[in-house]
Amino acid sequence: MIIHLKKEIGNTKANEIAIKTNSFIVEKRDFFVLISSSSLKEVPSEFREHVLDSYVFKDDMQLASREYQKETRTIQFGNVKIGGNTNNTIMIAGPCSVESESQIQASSALLKSHNLTMLRGGCYKPRTSPYSFQGLGFNGLQLLDKMRNQHGLAIITEVRDATHVHEVIEHSDIIQIGAKAMYDQGILRACAKTHKPVMIKRGFGSTLQETVQCAEFVLSGGNDNVAICERGLRTFENKTRFTLDLCGVAYLKEYTNLPVILDPSHAMGHAYGVPDLTRACMAMGVDGLIIEVHPDPSVAKSDASQQLNHDQFNALMQSLPAIGNAVGRKLV
Amino acid sequence: MIIHLKKEIGNTKANEIAIKTNSFIVEKRDFFVLISSSSLKEVPSEFREHVLDSYVFKDDMQLASREYQKETRTIQFGNVKIGGNTNNTIMIAGPCSVESESQIQASSALLKSHNLTMLRGGCYKPRTSPYSFQGLGFNGLQLLDKMRNQHGLAIITEVRDATHVHEVIEHSDIIQIGAKAMYDQGILRACAKTHKPVMIKRGFGSTLQETVQCAEFVLSGGNDNVAICERGLRTFENKTRFTLDLCGVAYLKEYTNLPVILDPSHAMGHAYGVPDLTRACMAMGVDGLIIEVHPDPSVAKSDASQQLNHDQFNALMQSLPAIGNAVGRKLV
């Protein structure tokens, strides 16, 4: 359960109660938050006078649960807000990897032509093989900085491991924790200490429960701005790269207060299926979409088969607003 | 590869060529069809004079492939056509199991109120446990016959195993082969000998390839009217009952000529997620939807948790036409 303790009792008393209830403690401006993953189902009577509020859960979710906070969290995602009482669905787009200035300028121009505000592009690539292109690293971050300065775009880019987490936090507007790095506490704990929004991509072999728990690492560390991205599970089916889990999205929407972003590009792994899937994602009524698009996918240094070209992306963008209208969502 | 041989060469010659090319042979009205699953990539020169057409494939799909027939098959689904040059998306609805006349009358009335034409309802239930409700069997089929006669509804109902396949063929308008029975050759071969449409539900542990091969059993036996239904894969995620594979649907749409029907009810397993998922399915641009709805899900004898009640179904129906319009589909 979660217990809010009155601030006036002071740190010593709050810590004493935390120890006695075997709870994790977070200090907020107006109260202390005690979080217990144990079987505690009731506030012990001796502490009841110090309690402001208390919350009991059925699943093993805490700060991210709708029992604790009913409304979806409002998060400033670049220049727009998502979640809360907005009905915004943000379209994040850009290439898999930042490869060169001319490439990323072309991507930026594409976004501007659609009044989109958030550019994606990987610099530290979590490639499977050490012998493949590994990304431009810090040079890539500098190219993304340039796009922010020249075009007013907000930037989301991936942190691969804890060795460069501080560079990514500094040079991005949204920090993307990649699917393979989801459990990385070096990253999660560093992200907990900033207030920049964090988008955690669910691991392809990770349960919904575990994904929400990774969000709890960030939330309980003091950063309230966390969104979840579903990008496909690894299943036995190998005609497609992964299996996008929209049933899981329905669960996240029902039981958690975290905004949800969908990545059909990585799930499908083949450009031909991305437009249909993106339309399905839009109809799910989620808070965001993240799509890979490249000026010339045939020469892309990573994920060549799944990136849309600009014409395909333009066609896709035409079809989305009407679906958004049908489900009460505004594409931004 | 597939080879069409001229009809005039006669059965003896056609069979001789089939044996020499290690092919399976099907006699059609206007030609013979030779199908080879082997590595044959070219018509042997000695037989070329007898050949009308030939088709080579990249994947192990034959009659169901777009290389063989580019356009989606047109199938009469009850009173409407799907596939082909229609842009119809049929909404099939009804309870998990036929339980009583009053129940199935209520379901029929619901369908009529929405001008829907096809009623679903299971009579032979493939229950996991022998100690659970097993369905009304033939009595259920008779109740469905009554609905057809009284209300003009078309009927789709499931065949569980080969012992009652002929009853189901006789008393239904569309034969549903359930997910657990997908590989059942006793059923598939019986369905190949009728011309009634067949809807094959993909097994929850079955690949796309295998599912299409089950369709090939029916197609190669002489029945051209086969649709595939995706109803969720079994994955490690257990917060939802199954994982609906929309990436796989994108594959089926791209590479096969089979109409595709989606069943979000079984995939999700919980009514709360069904409306969002159904909207996503509608936005995928598929040929049909099949939804479980029950006058009072709380007393349903099977799948109680996933069936919508009538109010929920009515609300869902209101939201679908606009999505259909956005993707060029008409809900029927």
Place this chain on the structure above:
Amino acid sequence: MIIHLKKEIGNTKANEIAIKTNSFIVEKRDFFVLISSSSLKEVPSEFREHVLDSYVFKDDMQLASREYQKETRTIQFGNVKIGGNTNNTIMIAGPCSVESESQIQASSALLKSHNLTMLRGGCYKPRTSPYSFQGLGFNGLQLLDKMRNQHGLAIITEVRDATHVHEVIEHSDIIQIGAKAMYDQGILRACAKTHKPVMIKRGFGSTLQETVQCAEFVLSGGNDNVAICERGLRTFENKTRFTLDLCGVAYLKEYTNLPVILDPSHAMGHAYGVPDLTRACMAMGVDGLIIEVHPDPSVAKSDASQQLNHDQFNALMQSLPAIGNAVGRKLV
């Protein structure tokens, strides 16, 4: 729970109690068995005078559970017994498919040279593609009959669907229900009415729970002789054909009274790995092994890559008794 009712109360009274407790009823020679899959945890007081014994379970298993019968069932498997207080591990061997008399004679000779007693060989093959070799059907059964008569071998062969279940029951000593047919109630209910032993192969997408429930269909119908065969799950790993689930075997051994047979050939899908896996299976202390071996795997009409040749099988057989000794098992 399961309740044994005194036989003297008679059918009418027993059925009345079954209905009132929402139970399934089985008549045994000395008592009635009532099986309830519901939440019944205690015998209602009004019926207590008629009760001989009662059993409560934690998982959804009934007649197959160790709570109901602590000792593993003893089953006559061909000429040997397995389970119970025997420590026998039966080695079942033979080709994937019966292809010709000369082939199956060679297989029989191989078995005789090792004093093995049970020959496997498929006649009705559940092939994925309709265009592949489908087995010799009834002609294959006749060849197997000949091997029984000539060599005194017991025969295990697979039933694919309900259309030929009676032929297989008549012509085999053990009825094998294949992985793709595991849920087939047409087969299960027919097997329940014979007393010949049945080996149910766990479906590659089936849970342990579901597999045990399929056994319950046979057990509750009156046939006590059921063994389970684990032959590999379908997972995301595609370097091997399936993933043999030895953790699941540990579960079956702990919680069920069903003898367990292991099939490493289908799990691995490649002959190179079969000997190591078979040794691992032997060390698990199971009741049986089933291995595919072919006089010349390179020309096999099905599963060519996974069948051992005779030399490989001979070498494997040499290494097994010592492992058996180490775990208190006798290879028969």
Place this chain on the structure above:
Amino acid sequence: MIIHLKKEIGNTKANEIAIKTNSFIVEKRDFFVLISSSSLKEVPSEFREHVLDSYVFKDDMQLASREYQKETRTIQFGNVKIGGNTNNTIMIAGPCSVESESQIQASSALLKSHNLTMLRGGCYKPRTSPYSFQGLGFNGLQLLDKMRNQHGLAIITEVRDATHVHEVIEHSDIIQIGAKAMYDQGILRACAKTHKPVMIKRGFGSTLQETVQCAEFVLSGGNDNVAICERGLRTFENKTRFTLDLCGVAYLKEYTNLPVILDPSHAMGHAYGVPDLTRACMAMGVDGLIIEVHPDPSVAKSDASQQLNHDQFNALMQSLPAIGNAVGRKLV
């Protein structure tokens, strides 16, 4: 392919060839190693005079493949060697987490009583929930140092993320990269720069291919001492914690030169199944076993259900040498 270039050509020339063949380059004492993940199948004729050896592969494996080095790598694992021409199977044992000095002293005494040489114990725990016990961290490492000094035991402990990788490298004899951290390049690249052995645990959602590629990150960075640990895949089956993939182990043994260690404790997740599974692993003929054992599992701060108690471990140890003998393996 992999090409060995003569050392005498010098760095400049070697790098020029690497760039022209789009290869990754590693400098060894006696030659340069060029590794190409591309489609290069033959040494370009212009460079042939500089080539010592070249190797072509069928799968995407390089330094870890048997085509490159036929014999299993010999690795000093604490005080014993595994792999190569030894037939050693090392038994690594100890608690899930280091919890206190008295606990780890008891574990050390257990190991000494069996003449075992390598103690396991986690200090940086990759827990799913931020609200659970996270391990003793550096204090735990100091307790392990004490065990090494007092008892002469070698130490294997897990690195969770890159923030403490250097502490773990310094204070352990074998570095364990946990299943959730398998892809962590911050860890892999740091491990590549030491010569201490590394045991990479395969991720529960990771393919064999990806696991071997993680080993390639370490091997290509200059550290030849890498072993793989299989500890179970995440599948749909939830009666056991994971599914131990012994088919995958057969693949690793056939196609890679990496020693293989098996962890049945994490795969099973329940102590009751661990002895049977450990015996199966021993019979597979692998290079090592890693077992969780705790003085009192009921009070363990992590993985309580899967740890053996000392009596269970003693009984298990008695049964292993005979199985080892049967497969030509010596338990050390």
